[in-house]
Amino acid sequence: DIVLTQAPLSxxxxxxxxxxxxxxxxxxxxxxxxxxxxxxYLQKPGKSPQLLIYRMSNLASGVPDRFxxxxxETDFTLKISKVETEDVGVYYCAQFLEYPPTFGxxxxxxxx
Amino acid sequence: EVQLVESGGGLVQPGRSLKLSCAAxxxxxxxxxxxxxxxxxxxxxxxxxxxxxxxxxxYYRDSVKGRFTISRDNAKSTLYLQMDSLRSEDTATxxxxxxxxxRFAYWGQGTLVTVSS
Numbered sequence: 001d002i003v004l005t006q007a008p009l010s011x012x013x014x015x016x017x018x019x020x021x022x023x024x025x026x027x028x029x030x031x032x033x034x035x036x037x038x039x040x041y042l043q044k045p046g047k048s049p050q051l052l053i054y055r056m057s058n059l060a061s062g063v064p065d066r067f068x069x070x071x072x073e074t075d076f077t078l079k080i081s082k083v084e085t086e087d088v089g090v091y092y093c094a095q096f097l098e099y100p101p102t103f104g105x106x107x108x109x110x111x112x
Numbered sequence: 113e114v115q116l117v118e119s120g121g122g123l124v125q126p127g128r129s130l131k132l133s134c135a136a137x138x139x140x141x142x143x144x145x146x147x148x149x150x151x152x153x154x155x156x157x158x159x160x161x162x163x164x165x166x167x168x169x170x171y172y173r174d175s176v177k178g179r180f181t182i183s184r185d186n187a188k189s190t191l192y193l194q195m196d197s198l199r200s201e202d203t204a205t206x207x208x209x210x211x212x213x214x215r216f217a218y219w220g221q222g223t224l225v226t227v228s229s
Contacts, residue, residue: 037214041157048207048219049149049157060217092157096214100173103157 002027002095006104013083014112021078021107023093028073029056037097040069040078043106044089052091053078085111114138114218116208121223124198134191134208134220141189142166145211148182148193150204151222158204161193162211175201198227 003026013019029037040053051060053069056076066081080087088111093104120132132148148160161182162171170182181194191208205224209216 039215041216043157048221049216050219051215051217054213054215054217060215094157094216099162099171101159101214103159106156 001100002029002097002102004093004095004102004104006091006093006107008107009105010108010110012110012112013080015085016082019080019083019087019109021091021093021109023071023076023078023104025074025076025095027097029095029097030073031097036071036073037095038069038071038076039094039096040067041092041094041103042087042089043092044086047089049092080109083109083111114210116210116218116220118206118208118220118223121206121225123226123228125229126199126227128198129194129196130198130225132193132195132206132208132223132225134193136189136191136208139210139218141184142186146182146184146191147209147211147216148191149207149209149216149219150202151207152201152204155204160206163191195225198225200227203227 005024007022036056038056041049043049057069068079090106090108092106115137117135124130147162163182179197183192203226205222207222208220210218
């Protein structure tokens with residue numbers, strides 16, 4: 001199975017500042033079709049996960065453009081610019097290059 | 113508006129069975145692959161199973177193969193997860209989700225399954 005390693009496991013951010021979360025894959029997530037199968041999800045407290053970013057850098061519908069995704073074949077970053085109170089929760093990276101789809105352990109974002 | 117509503121969770125003894133349902137609305141259910149993803153208490157997300165849009169293929173994580181069966185009824189826009197020989201490690205909130213080109217775009221609110229004697 002592909003292992004995704006997230007860092008840090010928790011981050012505390014002042015509202016209005018930026019935050020970055022890293023995700024490293026044990027295998028290249030670049031497919032033969034040129035698609036990088038890396039996704040980002042946010043699970044707000046007490047809620048279901050929601051899709052933020054798909055295929056490494058594409059913003060899901062309704063997601064503010066404060067969120068952005070970037071990376072290479074194995075190293076990925078989620079950046080949140082100007083963090084707001086509603087951004088609190090646990091962020092997960094996930095891969096769907098192959099079965100089984102796997103998730104990182106999650107990064108908890110809190111406000112200072 | 114896309115809605116996914118899970119039901120069927122509860123407390124069950126080890127070795128017993130439980131069947132979860134997920135009622136879908138707001139989209140053409142028969143066009144979408146569907147998945148179950150679970151989350152043990154205070155833990156991360158774990159994919160469980162996927163069924164292709166027409167039910168022709170299914171995929172399972174190794175730890176549930178031979179015990180869980182994913183199925184769907186496109187006429188009723190409903191997804192199912194039959195869970196047999198349940199173990200304590202199956203205790204989790206189970207989410208159903210749409211699965212399209214690799215992403216879980218829409219999620220239900222989840223249903224809690226507790227396996228305990």
